[in-house]
Amino acid sequence: MVDSRLGHWFKLLVSLMLLMKTQGLYVGITYVKSAVAKGAVCLDGSPPAYHWDKGFGTGINSWLIHFEGGGWCNNVTSCLSRKKTHLGSSKLMGQQIAFSGIMNNKRPFNPDFYNWNRVKIRYCDGSSFTGDVQAVNPATNLHFRGARIWLAVIEDLLPKGLKNAENAILSGCSAGGLAAILHCDRFQSLLPATARVKCVSDAGYFIHGTDISGGSRIESFFGQVVKTHGSAKNLPASCTSKMNPELCFFPQYVAQTMRTPLFIINSAYDSWQIKNILAPTAVDSKKEWKDCKLDLKKCSASQLQTVQDYRTQFLKAVNTGLSSSTRGLWIDSCYAHCQSGSVSTWLNDKSPEVGDTKMGKAVGDWFYDRSAVEKIDCPYPCNPTCVSVDSES
Ligand SMILES: *[C@@H]1O[C@H](CO)[C@@H](O)[C@H](O)[C@H]1NC(C)=O
Numbered sequence: 001m002v003d004s005r006l007g008h009w010f011k012l013l014v015s016l017m018l019l020m021k022t023q024g025l026y027v028g029i030t031y032v033k034s035a036v037a038k039g040a041v042c043l044d045g046s047p048p049a050y051h052w053d054k055g056f057g058t059g060i061n062s063w064l065i066h067f068e069g070g071g072w073c074n075n076v077t078s079c080l081s082r083k084k085t086h087l088g089s090s091k092l093m094g095q096q097i098a099f100s101g102i103m104n105n106k107r108p109f110n111p112d113f114y115n116w117n118r119v120k121i122r123y124c125d126g127s128s129f130t131g132d133v134q135a136v137n138p139a140t141n142l143h144f145r146g147a148r149i150w151l152a153v154i155e156d157l158l159p160k161g162l163k164n165a166e167n168a169i170l171s172g173c174s175a176g177g178l179a180a181i182l183h184c185d186r187f188q189s190l191l192p193a194t195a196r197v198k199c200v201s202d203a204g205y206f207i208h209g210t211d212i213s214g215g216s217r218i219e220s221f222f223g224q225v226v227k228t229h230g231s232a233k234n235l236p237a238s239c240t241s242k243m244n245p246e247l248c249f250f251p252q253y254v255a256q257t258m259r260t261p262l263f264i265i266n267s268a269y270d271s272w273q274i275k276n277i278l279a280p281t282a283v284d285s286k287k288e289w290k291d292c293k294l295d296l297k298k299c300s301a302s303q304l305q306t307v308q309d310y311r312t313q314f315l316k317a318v319n320t321g322l323s324s325s326t327r328g329l330w331i332d333s334c335y336a337h338c339q340s341g342s343v344s345t346w347l348n349d350k351s352p353e354v355g356d357t358k359m360g361k362a363v364g365d366w367f368y369d370r371s372a373v374e375k376i377d378c379p380y381p382c383n384p385t386c387v388s389v390d391s392e393s
């Protein structure tokens with residue numbers, strides 16, 4: 001009897017430990033119901049949401065606010081499809097999500113941020129949190145209110161302790177990494193003047209690049225996003241006062257005008273950018289790039305040259321976009337997109353290195369001014385430490 005009960009507990013313990021080892025920390029959802037009265041809602045009108053794991057010990061007054069990613073919707077058609085998914089409605093979001101990588105709560109895997117307050121803001125507006133259109137078309141019931149969402153979340157967190165922040169980072173991955181750049185200076189202005197505030201963008205440095213047809217599909221796509229969501233007025237005025245506001249969705253034009261320190265984690269061969277900025281299917285009618293886009297090893301010699309030229313475009317956009325000495329860079333050569341959200345790429349014994357430095361250490365060194373960090377990898381396929389992982393877009 002005692003034995004079998006012990007056995008039962010043992011089995012439970014083992015499966016719990018296995019769960020923790022394989023899936024990490026799960027954090028429950030908080031709906032921001034008070035946001036609805038402010039019109040700060042997801043595409044379908046449902047309340048926005050975030051996941052918060054409280055800081056502890058020396059991290060109690062430190063805050064990492066992380067935007068979830070997941071592409072964009074550029075017109076009513078694509079926003080209507082998105083509305084039926086967790087990226088357009090909080091009614092369809094999972095209640096628990098795993099915190100890993102930069103969100104990890106274990107010291108060995110995240111030594112500089114593990115005990116901070118860590119918040120993931122769910123993405124349900126389709127505009128990198130920039131939209132704000134007052135009118136709601138009754139036929140579609142689409143709400144374009146991304147900018148209101150991010151402000152409502154910050155306003156909800158300020159009285160919960162964010163107003164006492166001593167250290168803070170605004171970060172995100174992909175469309176969320178772009179949001180971290182676009183809202184960086186505003187974030188800094190909402191926090192105490194004495195706080196150390198910096199921003200970290202992972203796979204959010206989408207360049208104003210040329211595609212294989214010589215055009216720029218991404219320019220028209222981002223232009224449609226900005227128009228559809230009424231985003232221009234919520235992009236940094238330091239940029240929109242100087243150029244066509246639609247271009248201020250591109251980090252390279254915004255970063256030049258920012259005053260808050262910014263760290264860029266990005267592959268120079270970002271797989272989303274190669275697939276959607278360099279060789280979008282719309283300009284590859286014969287699907288000649290299909291295999292190459294799946295795996296760079298399968299590119300022809302001339303395709304690989306085109307990919308190398310894209311890296312040159314990318315590095316130029318980084319160097320002209322971020323000239324300040326406060327910048328931090330970790331630009332690898334792995335064919336990847338979003339690398340900070342997983343322990344296998346952020347910081348463990350196998351995670352990739354650029355110039356002997358793993359990204360989890362690079363970001364910490366830069367945040368705490370332990371050293372300047374400007375790591376730029378050699379060209380593909382030179383880096384043997386690249387690992388392949390699945391990641392959010
Ligand atoms: C909307 O955008 C999608 C791409 O996201 C495109 O395929 C479609 O043709 C566009 N629809 C309209 C009506 O412009």
